Amino acid sequence: MTDPYHGTHPRHALDEVMHAPVRFSIVATLAAADKAEFAFVRDTIxxxxxxxxxxxxxxxxAGHVxxxxxxxxxxxxxxxxxxxxxxxxxxxxxxALRAIAGNGG
Structure with a gap:
């Protein structure tokens, strides 16, 4: 029997810390550069x-930034x-987001 709390759905691979919209936006902005000034990130998001x-x-x-x-x-x-x-x-x-979107959720 599959444990309903630890299944194989791609959502289990989502990072709970960066899943929040503002945090995801911060990380996505920083992913495009080696570093960014605080004001640039603030204005961008x-x-x-x-x-x-x-x-x-x-x-x-969380050790991400x-x-x-x-x-x-x-x-x-x-x-x-x-x-x-x-x-x-x-x-x-x-x-994980692409897998969820590609599988129809």
Whole structure:
């Protein structure tokens, strides 16, 4: 008998942390670059500083995103980047989404 809580449906491969729409948008934006400035990500995914900060903290805690702080001249800057584990998780998450869509759910 198949365990109903650990089946073979592709949804079981979805990453629960990055599945949330804002977090998925952050990861998708970062997947296209080595790193991105906080303000660029904020403007690209159209959220406030506080929303982005909270969601990045969740992704960072999960090991998906690395946060680096520094300065350009005298202005403080924050850069975001996917970790190698984050890139792997994003690829697997996207593969699961394609499998779900391709199989009709």
């Amino acid at each position: 159209e959220v406030s500083d506080s929303v982005l900060s909270r969601q990045v903290a969740t992704l960072e805690k 690395a946060v680096t702080k520094g300065y350009i001249g005298k202005r403080p800057r924050t850069w975001l980047a996917l970790t190698p584990a984050g890139r792997t998780a994003f690829a697997a998450h996207c593969q």
